[in-house]
Amino acid sequence: xxxxxxxxxxxxxxxxxxxxxxxxxxxxxxxxxxxxxxxxxxxxxxxxxxxxxxxxxxxxxxxxxxxxxxxxxxxxxxxxxxxxxxxxxxxxxxxxxxxxxxxxxxxxxxxxxxxxxxxxxxxxxxxxxxxxxxxxxxxxxxxxxxxxxxxxxxxxxxxxxxxxxxxxxxxxxxxxxxxxxxxxxxxxxxxxxxxxxxxxxxxxxxxxxxxxxxxxxxxxxxxxxxxxxxxxxxxxxxxxxxxxxxxxxxxxxxxxxxxxxxxxxxxxxxxxxxxxxxxxxxxxxxxxxxxxxxxxxxxxxxxxxxxxxxxxxxxxxxxxxxxxxxxxxxxxxxxxxxxxxxxxxxxxxxxxxxxxxxxxxxxxxxxxxxxxxxxxxxxxxxxxxxxxxxxxxxxxxxxxxxxxxxxxxxxxxxxxxxxxxxxxxxxxxxxxxxxxxxxxxxxxxxxxxxxxxxxxxxxxxxxxxxxxxxxxxxxxxxxxxxxxxx
Numbered sequence: 068x069x070x071x072x073x074x075x076x077x078x079x080x081x082x083x084x085x086x087x088x089x090x091x092x093x094x095x096x097x098x099x100x101x102x103x104x105x106x107x108x109x110x111x112x113x114x115x116x117x118x119x120x121x122x123x124x125x126x127x128x129x130x131x132x133x134x135x136x137x138x139x140x141x142x143x144x145x146x147x148x149x150x151x152x153x154x155x156x157x158x159x160x161x162x163x164x165x166x167x168x169x170x171x172x173x174x175x176x177x178x179x180x181x182x183x184x185x186x187x188x189x190x191x192x193x194x195x196x197x198x199x200x201x202x203x204x205x206x207x208x209x210x211x212x213x214x215x216x217x218x219x220x221x222x223x224x225x226x227x228x229x230x231x232x233x234x235x236x237x238x239x240x241x242x243x244x245x246x247x248x249x250x251x252x253x254x255x256x257x258x259x260x261x262x263x264x265x266x267x268x269x270x271x272x273x274x275x276x277x278x279x280x281x282x283x284x285x286x287x288x289x290x291x292x293x294x295x296x297x298x299x300x301x302x303x304x305x306x307x308x309x310x311x312x313x314x315x316x317x318x319x320x321x322x323x324x325x326x327x328x329x330x331x332x333x334x335x336x337x338x339x340x341x342x343x344x345x346x347x348x349x350x351x352x353x354x355x356x357x358x359x360x361x362x363x364x365x366x367x368x369x370x371x372x373x374x375x376x377x378x379x380x381x382x383x384x385x386x387x388x389x390x391x392x393x394x395x396x397x398x399x400x401x402x403x404x405x406x407x408x409x410x411x412x413x414x415x416x417x418x419x420x421x422x423x424x425x426x427x428x429x430x431x432x433x434x435x436x437x438x439x440x441x442x443x444x445x446x447x448x449x450x451x452x453x454x455x456x457x458x459x460x461x462x463x464x465x466x467x468x469x470x471x472x473x474x475x476x477x478x479x480x481x482x483x484x485x486x487x488x489x490x491x492x493x494x495x496x497x498x499x500x501x502x503x504x505x506x507x508x509x510x511x512x513x514x515x516x517x518x519x520x521x522x523x524x525x526x527x528x529x530x531x532x533x534x535x536x537x538x539x540x541x542x543x544x545x546x547x548x549x550x551x552x553x
Contacts, residue, residue, distance in 0.1 A: 091115060091116065091117075091118045091193055091195075091204065092202065092204070092289070092358055092359055092360035093115045093118060093193065093204070093356060093357065093358060093359070094115055094323065094356075094357050094359050095113045095115055095120065095323060095354055095355060095356040095357065096113075096322075096323040096324040096326075096327050096354070096355055096399075097111050097113040097120075097295075097327065097352070097353065097354035097355070098324075098327050098328070098331055098352070098353065098396050098399060098400075099111055099297075099350065099351065099352040100299075100331055100335060100350065100351045100352075100400075100416065101350050102299075102348050102349050102350050102351075103348065103416075103419065106133055107133070107350050108124065108125035108126070108132035108133050108136055108350050109122070109123070109124050109125070109136060109297045109299070109350040109351070109352040110122075110123050110125070110133075110136040110137045110139075110140045110352075111123070111140065111295075111352050111354055112140050112143075112144045113354050113356075114144070114148070117147070117148050117149070118192060118193030118194075118195065118204075118206065119144065119147050119148060119190075119191070119192050119193075120190070120191040120192075120293075120295055120354050120356055121139075121140050121143050121144060121188065121189070121190050121191075122187075122188075122189045122214050122295045122296065122297055122352055122353075122354060123135070123136035123137075123139045123140050123186045123187060123188050123189075123214070123271075124136060124186060124187040124212065124213075124214050124297040124298060124299075124350065124352070125137075125184065125185070125186040126184065126185055126186065126187075126270060127177075127182070127183055127184025127185055127273075131177065131182060131183070131184030132184060132186070134173075134176075134184065135173050135177075135184045135185055135186040135271070135272045136186040138169065138172065138173050138272075139169045139173065139186050139188055139271055139272065142165065142168055142169035142172060143165045143166060143169050143188070143190055146161075146164065146165035146168060146169075147161065147162065147165050147190070147192055150195070151195065152194070152195075153194060153195070154194070155194070155205065155207055155284050158192060158194060158206070158207050159207050159209075159282050162190060162192060162207060162209045162280075162282070163209070163280055163282075165190075166188065166190070166209060166211070166271065166277065166280055167277065169188075169271060169272070170271050170272055170276070170277050171275075173185075173186075173271065173272030174272050174273070174274065174275055177272065178275075183273065184272060184273070185212075185270030185271055185272045185273030186212070186270060186271050186272055187211060187212025187213055187214040187267070187270060187271070187297070187298075188209070188210070188211045188212065188214065188271045189208070189209075189210050189211075189214040189215060189216050189229065189295050189296075190208065190209040190210070191206065191207075191208050191216060191293060191295060191356065192206055192207055192208075192209075193205070193206035193287075194206055194207075201288075201289075202288070202289040202358070202360035202361075203286050203287060203288050203289070203358075204286070204287045204358050204360075205284075205285070205286050205287075206284075206285055206287070207282060207283070207284055207285070208228060208229065208282065208283040208284075208285060209280050209281070209282055210229040210230075210232075210280070210281045210282075210283070211232060211269060211270065211271050211277065211280060211281070212231070212232050212267045212269065212270050212271070213231040213232065213233065213265065213267050213298050214295070214296065214297050214298065215227060215228075215229050215231070215295070215296050215298075215301055216228045216229045216283070216293055216294070216295050216296075217293070217294040217295075217296070217309075218285070218287075218291065218292075218293060218294075219291065219292040219293070219294050219313055219317075219355070220288075220290075220291050221288070221289075221290030221291055221292075221317075222314075222317075223310075223313060223314030223315075223317040223318060224310070224314070225294070225306070225309055225310040225313055225314070227244070227306070228283055228285065228293075229281065229283060230281065231267065232267045232268045232269050232281070233264070233266065233267055233268065234266065234268060235260065235264070239260070243260075243261065243264050244301065244305060244306045245305055245306050245307060246261070246305060246344065246345065247305050247307070247308075247344070247345070248344055249344060265298065265302070265347075287358045288358065289358050289359070289360040289361065290357075290358065290359075291357075291358055292323075292355055292356055292357045292358070293355075293356045294313070294353065294354070294355050294356075295353065295354040295356070296330075296352065296353045296354075297349075297350060297351065297352040297353075298347075298349065299334055299338070299347075299349040299350050299351030299352060300330055300331075300334050300351060300352070300353050302345060302347040302349065303333075303334040303337040303338045303343070303345050303346060303347055303349075303351075304330075304333060304334055304337060304345070305345065308333070308337075309330070312326075312329055312330060312333060312405070313326055313330070316329055323355045323357055324399045324402075325399065325402050325403060326355055326403070327353050327354070327355050327399065327403070328399035328400050328401070328402050328403025328404075329402075329403030329404070329405060330353050330403070331351050331353060331400060331403065332400050332401075332403040332404045332405075332409050332410075332412070332413050333403070333405065333409055334351045335351060335400075335409075335412055335413070335416060336408060336409040336412045338351070339412060394458065397417050397420070397421075397458050398458045398459050400413045400416070400417075401413055401417075401458045401459050401460055401463050402459055402463065404463060404467070406467065407441070407445070407467055407471070410441075410463060410464070410467065411434075411438050411441075414434050414437055414438060414460075415434045415438075417434075417458065418433060418434040424437060424455060424457050424458070424460075425457065426455035426456065426457050427455070427456055427457065428455075430455070432455060437454075437455070437460075440453050440454060441454060441464055442500065444464060444468065445464075445468060445471070445498075445499055445500075446499045446500040446501055446503060446509075447499070447501075447502075447503030447507075447509070447535075448501075448503065448509070451464065451465050451468070471498070472536070475491075475495050475498070475536050476536045476537050478491045478494070478495075479491055479495075479536045479537050479538055479541050480537055480541065482541060482545070484545065485519070485523070485545055485549075488519075488541060488542070488545065489512075489516050489519075492512050492515055492516060492538075493512045493516075495512075495536065496511060496512040502515060502533060502535055502536070502538075503535065504533035504534065504535050505533070505534055505535065506533075508533070510533060515532075515533070515538075518531050518532060519532060519542055522542060522546070523542075523546060523549070529542065529543050529546070
């Protein structure tokens with residue numbers, strides 16, 4: 068008899084004695100992006116009204132992988148909707164039955180075709196009508212393979228709930244989740260273990276029977292979230308990177324679709340970065356599920372984010388990125404880009420889906436052309452208005468330039484001597500191409516350093532140094548400091 072293997076309870080709610088209604092105070096957003104050059108083998112379901120969420124990551128070749136994951140989501144979804152149970156044990160049995168039905172149908176079809184395949188499955192189901200007086204929601208997670216479920220507290224602390232179906236111990240898995248370079252390898256595992264970290268012990272549909280479904284009971288407090296991911300997220304991002312990204316977005320007050328957009332955009336960028344030891348090009352899927360019940364105010368259902376509604380398909384399975392071409396979902400990827408390298412990858416991804424990016428005016432751009440324009444805007448050679456507004460790109464470029472300029476000004480401000488300042492100027496020019504002053508005059512690093520040296524020697528006046536990034540003020544400060552010392 069299968070049992071609930073882990074109790075994962077969070078009891079951080081304050082009391083609220085108001086009479087509560089029985090709806091699910093849930094809102095979610097999910098998205099999926101295919102690995103470049105193939106159809107998507109990830110499928111997900113996000114249904115806030117049913118309190119049901121599923122992520123499946125197929126394997127066994129392109130056709131088999133897509134079939135297994137799509138069929139699993141369909142069957143599990145059909146069998147767990149409209150169910151009526153009020154305790155965890157009954158819910159666990161219903162979830163177990165739904166997974167067994169999916170496993171049997173997938174295995175039988177592949178067996179009859181003399182073929183093999185399978186899928187991971189992370190299934191989250193909330194108990195209907197089981198909201199506690201303090202707004203907490205109870206539910207159960209069923210997990211097979213290495214798709215995952217994380218708890219995200221309202222304060223932005225991220226912790227993994229599920230344990231992968233792997234030959235590696237929970238401790239080893241935890242160590243691997245934190246790897247960011249080879250220096251992080253330990254006595255517990257070596258490079259061979261690292262290269263085999265994606266091997267799983269079981270998959271839905273791969274064998275006639277599933278030996279063990281891992282069940283986890285949870286209690287989700289108001290303001291807390293569950294994050295469900297395929298390995299395209301957690302293979303490419305370390306625990307520290309996931310935690311930092313989510314906590315930062317929550318601190319900024321970002322909503323669920325923005326957080327998911329950031330996770331997917333960052334994972335997409337990291338998967339292509341050959342210097343990233345975690346890099347693994349793959350399909351990338353994530354759902355963020357929030358208990359938005361307000362313990363402090365009236366009990367009401369907050370309006371959902373527009374994009375969260377689109378991510379919650381009641382009967383619909385998410386289509387792969389070649390089919391859905393959903394402008395709102397692509398905009399969420401743009402919104403989630405935290406730096407220019409990630410944004411460039413997102414633009415390339417959009418162009419692979421759409422062919423070209425077409426602006427409001429009707430002008431179309433290839434990825435190469437649009438990235439070229441953005442680089443000129445970064446360098447100060449073009450105005451921001453040259454960037455199309457499509458998918459929120461103009462606003463995102465403006466935001467990133469402001470963020471980048473603030474960082475560069477901070478580096479200039481922090482330079483304590485001229486040698487350090489020269490290094491900072493060289494760094495700025497590597498990022499921007501050139502330094503463009505308020506007057507529009509542009510400088511290479513070599514030229515600007517030459518001007519500063521002449522100012523130090525008294526051959527030029529200080530006004531010859533550009534004000535960009537606070538450079539004129541910094542040079543004046545360092546000259547005064549240098550002269551006082553002399």
